[in-house]
Amino acid sequence: MPVEYTKAVGDTHCCVFGRLLFRVFEEVVLHSMRYRDLIPVSFILGFYVTLVVGRWWASCHALPDNADVALLLATAMTGKDIRSFELRSRVVRYVNLTYVLLFRHVSAAVHHRYPDVQSLVNDRFLTEREKEALEEAETRGCQDTKWLPMSWCCQLVQAAREEGYIDCEGDKNALVNALVTLRGQCGRLLAWHHYNIPLVYTQVVTIAVYTYFIFSLVSEQYLDESRHYPRYEADLVVPLFAFLELIFYLGLLKVAEALINPFGIDDHSFPFLNILEDARYSAFVISHTRYGEKPPTAHWR
């Protein structure tokens, strides 16, 4: 090439520079084609998407489920008096409080809805006094204040047993066990939220796909047919195939991007606000309903 360059300058014809430039462009196109074959983008994407989908699914199945607690509550605390009603309501409220504290931590949407603890008080998830207790615990170095309501919950069940609102030991044990199991589920969701796919992996894959796409686009450019480059015998005006590849590879990358953060605020995230509402009202109704009787009026407190 340097030789050609010298010759060209000697000619001092304007079009020679154009031709030289064209040669350089051709080289870039041919190299892009070669490089495009080398990046194993489908492979890297395959493994990456499988991993992301795996985490997404594990997170799905780690969503906590408070139905067992509500069920056992209705079974163990069968009293129809006002104190029984109050006790059941309070246990359900503390479970909901744990939910909302956990969801505020993991979900951007719930955090946006409840930006501070005061908003939880306003929405009757906890009382002023309980708020102070949480805050005091935090000042004492307790990082996991979200488990405190669960502790109150268990203590309440214990108290209910002592006060005679739960008839037998076994029921109390089952209920405490269900509460501890629920907390374990919450802890597991927290872990899935905390340990994401390493950022560097995502970066490598994203860079690979976009670089591939650029090379793919360049390599489809029109080359002078008369030089008979292999695989450039025929040429289309629109880089149709580059666009199709764009759809496939970027499509797969979008799958991964949509699923990598199920705790966000977009459409593909888990609907934490709905889950919260459902859990809240369902647990309330289930825990108070007794067969053959009308469910109690929902005078929430």
Added chain:
Amino acid sequence: MPVEYTKAVGDTHCCVFGRLLFRVFEEVVLHSMRYRDLIPVSFILGFYVTLVVGRWWASCHALPDNADVALLLATAMTGKDIRSFELRSRVVRYVNLTYVLLFRHVSAAVHHRYPDVQSLVNDRFLTEREKEALEEAETRGCQDTKWLPMSWCCQLVQAAREEGYIDCEGDKNALVNALVTLRGQCGRLLAWHHYNIPLVYTQVVTIAVYTYFIFSLVSEQYLDESRHYPRYEADLVVPLFAFLELIFYLGLLKVAEALINPFGIDDHSFPFLNILEDARYSAFVISHTRYGEKPPTAHWR
């Protein structure tokens, strides 16, 4: 090509246009061949099918199993009087009701068989009064009315213990535990139903396979032998290989399509109606059968 085009127009011979058209066709064929090599369709399909089969299998093993409840019922409530019989029947009925409410939710076939709650009443899954209770709970904001019968179930067992139809505490606990476990299984099936493979993944794979097939078909067209295009030295009249590829790739795609929705109404879906029937009668017979005695007549209520 533009140059050739101008030359051709200059000739004004009819066949020249045909030849030009043929050149364009050749280009499309050659490009298709090139593109066909680029789409890593086997790879994407491999990962996708593995994922789909994985979900399908997990769903299989998430199908609930009421045998444990029936077994423990027969063990704990051993009375031969009419009240014991009634209690056992009712527990079994509530379990069946949970099944049918769950299956109506997840399976199109069961939903078609039981389109509304009245049809369940007609088929004696629940009484009119229970239907009202469910509906009232729903109006109160309980989204998970399908867990209500489980709650009644546990309360019934509790009552049976208090009335003395269950002899010892441990049996009652085991029974309540089995019921709670069964509900957990139902919840897991619900989760597998709810969280499907992201639609965009399925779309990308389907588009990739069909596009590949089209290019495969085009790329097998006959080209003028005299131009000696690489890989077009020999030519067959029928695009045999494109058809064979069709069988393989579309075959794999069909595997995935058949398994991606095991909750549907076609042949590859889980036979929810049969599972329901089996569970219904088996649980009834097992829970009432005592060794050395004839099983009771199935006077269902």
Added chain:
Amino acid sequence: MPVEYTKAVGDTHCCVFGRLLFRVFEEVVLHSMRYRDLIPVSFILGFYVTLVVGRWWASCHALPDNADVALLLATAMTGKDIRSFELRSRVVRYVNLTYVLLFRHVSAAVHHRYPDVQSLVNDRFLTEREKEALEEAETRGCQDTKWLPMSWCCQLVQAAREEGYIDCEGDKNALVNALVTLRGQCGRLLAWHHYNIPLVYTQVVTIAVYTYFIFSLVSEQYLDESRHYPRYEADLVVPLFAFLELIFYLGLLKVAEALINPFGIDDHSFPFLNILEDARYSAFVISHTRYGEKPPTAHWR
């Protein structure tokens, strides 16, 4: 080609037809070579074999294990009198009966050994009266009669507790729990047996491998060297490489075929008859053996 054909017919020389035929053959060979490169048989096989081995292993670990029941039986029912001995033997027998009923259902070998229920009676797995009970349950619409012996089992343990042969409540609960757990294992084995890899997947893979092999064989045929087809410069008399590929791909397919049905009658199946025998005698000896005493004589009933 059509042009050559016309020319050839014009020549009316015998050898021309032969040459034409040879050209067609060459085309087929060249196409086969091309096609052989396109089928991603190693890929499809890789995913398929991984899936099959996964299911096979899960089935291995789903094989039930009655040692816990035998162990707890020996711990809970410690009496040396004849009634204690009888109770333990009967519990063990019912567990064995569950085994044999389950294995008859899943294993062709066991079904061949025990073709009907009468053969089980002959081999002292159950009594005539129990056989009638099973049959009556079946006529009443119970599909899962194989769980009935487990129910009798639990009832027997319950009765033993009431008669005072089991000293404390906790032991009974542990025993019933072990029996329920064992039934769960049996149920899981049943599920692995029931939900096999979808047939269409197996078919696609098998067709792909055999088609590949045929093309591989054809593509190794001798071509006229003078035409200098790429990759046909050199030629061997025996299609050695096609045979080697046969060994690899068919070898992998055989791995899959051997493992896809571990419930069959051939060498690679689980040895259900041996498992049955082992479980039968081991459970009997373990449940009756007490430390410091000679194991009781095996007067089986």
Added chain:
Amino acid sequence: MPVEYTKAVGDTHCCVFGRLLFRVFEEVVLHSMRYRDLIPVSFILGFYVTLVVGRWWASCHALPDNADVALLLATAMTGKDIRSFELRSRVVRYVNLTYVLLFRHVSAAVHHRYPDVQSLVNDRFLTEREKEALEEAETRGCQDTKWLPMSWCCQLVQAAREEGYIDCEGDKNALVNALVTLRGQCGRLLAWHHYNIPLVYTQVVTIAVYTYFIFSLVSEQYLDESRHYPRYEADLVVPLFAFLELIFYLGLLKVAEALINPFGIDDHSFPFLNILEDARYSAFVISHTRYGEKPPTAHWR
């Protein structure tokens, strides 16, 4: 080639035969090159190694852990008298006996260390009388004599409760439960030992890798440059690349070979002898240690 052969024979020059031989050699080399491209050895190896590592890891996590038993023993049997000490020691000894019986079965190294039951007696794992009991059980058709000591263990705990050395029912239940759980772990280790990767899979992979290596070596031989075979333009004296491939593929195969049998006697096997020793002494010390007191002297019996 046959034509050339005839011509060559006609010439009757000595060097002609040499040239012919060289042509045959060239053909073999060129074919080897082609074949080398066809064997998807990296693919098959990838899936195979993944499977082997998966089994190896599952086996790691199936290694039993007797710490829970020792812990609960120290908690439940708190007596300082000689009988309490004896009871605890004996439970620990039976657990160790189960370990050694199991490990003798699965590990070549442990079997070599303890070739027969007498050697276990010599090393004080069991007494003469217990040895007789095991042997008698075996003659009665009990295949699983390794679970007998676990049965004795549970019976001992039961007896300790009856004699009053365990204060409360719950402790006994927890202890028996821990023993049963430990036996379950042992059973699972046995299953992982029993069900290995199918031999035919290993054979296919091994043959594929070695065949590939041979072809790789042959295909790197020097060819006459003047014939300008594609990819043979340049030539090195040492087949450097074949050696590098050897390192990679044989390296991966060695990974698989090292991990496929973790129950062997070599460096990559699990150190069963050490695990046994650790478990033996740790369990002894933990079960006897009480807070605030010196651990008892280890007068082993």
Added chain:
Amino acid sequence: MPVEYTKAVGDTHCCVFGRLLFRVFEEVVLHSMRYRDLIPVSFILGFYVTLVVGRWWASCHALPDNADVALLLATAMTGKDIRSFELRSRVVRYVNLTYVLLFRHVSAAVHHRYPDVQSLVNDRFLTEREKEALEEAETRGCQDTKWLPMSWCCQLVQAAREEGYIDCEGDKNALVNALVTLRGQCGRLLAWHHYNIPLVYTQVVTIAVYTYFIFSLVSEQYLDESRHYPRYEADLVVPLFAFLELIFYLGLLKVAEALINPFGIDDHSFPFLNILEDARYSAFVISHTRYGEKPPTAHWR
């Protein structure tokens, strides 16, 4: 080449040696290109990274969680007197001690912070007397002294029940069970730490990637255009594509290297020191907090 060499020597022109050297260089470059195509580095990396990420994630979810113990402690030991406070504090301290002993074993960072047992005494994790007890146990051959505090813990709970600080049997059982479960979690973390990915696998992959990179670099060198080597028609001054490949493959390798040892001291390791601090203070606060009362002052001992 030898022939050319002889000719060249005959010419005795200086530039001939240069040309010969250039030929050798060209051969190396062409071979490198060929070899680069042969190493399936993306494949090996894909499987390896998947495995490493799998282990990393399993380790994440094996991190122990002491919230359940704290919760049950607050539920079971509800006394407000100084002895109750002391008992709860001591149970929490022993749990923390287990944590720190375990973390010292698995994490380089924690080991660096607490190099010997004396430093633990200084930081009030254990008393001088307890330190002596641990050391004495070690001299008696107990390898697992890290489980001793858990044993003390259980004994303390047992003692608290006997002294009447825990009201009912069930609570004690639940607490002991939670402690045993926590120890199981610790044991599992230990196993994940102990059984790493086999070193030889890591070595093969690392060597493969770096060798590939070297060949990739060499193969991008400038070759004499006039010889028209396939794929060397165009040439760039900077080996741009080799650098891009460097980013992708080394990027993936770095992902694996960062995750293969989550127990180290760098940024990608688990933050064991933070986990330890959090667990320490959170457990203390949760176990002492009672609803409606101010959390007790943290007079740590």
